[in-house]
Amino acid sequence: MTQTHDDLTELTELEAQFADRLELTPEAADLLFREARSANSFSDEPVTDEQVRAIYELIKWGPTAMNNQPLRIVLVRSPEARGRLVEHMGGNNKPKTSTAPLVAVLAADDDFHDELPTVFPVFPGARDMLAADDANRRTTADLNAALQAAYFIIGVRAAGLAAGPMTGFDADGVTREFFPDGKHRAFMVVNIGRPGPDAWFDRLPRLGYDEVVTTA
Incomplete structure (x- = not known):
């Protein structure tokens, strides 16, 4: 198409x-x-901690199931950490990740239920239920961390920056490098900054309303 x-x-x-x-x-x-577009190159203008905090303080309000918040973020700033990350990136993602002003590794925390309130009025017993069911807890973490990742990308755009989200990397390798406790699982890497030269691929088509929406 x-x-x-x-x-x-x-x-x-x-x-x-x-x-x-x-x-x-x-x-x-x-x-x-x-x-807004997914950027493939960036200028050398730095992204500050204050900008990232402003992004998070906005996107933390995005809705999730039972208000759970499994997203965890590592900001990769040091050259040593950047080198370790790049080793696990695939193909063309290596140079993009090497040169972006800031790179964020997004992960899902499988123990997110520990942060839920002990008394949860909307769903009494939610914390105990999730604690007892590893498979359900992991599925819930995956879904809601993905929701939060989408909010994060929108937040980056709201800050006037461009995001380059990527899933083309060795997730197990990145998890071992940055989350050695085994309780967090990396699922996305996001390059962040001001767009550089030739940052955009051609805009790809989107499905129209009538192709997606029906009424029952």
């Missing part, structure tokens, strides 16, 4: 028809979605 310039123009016009149905301004919608 190839998208032409005419297709993109038509899509933009279609989106404009529904823009007044959104509470977001058009500029905010462009920043977060329509004009």
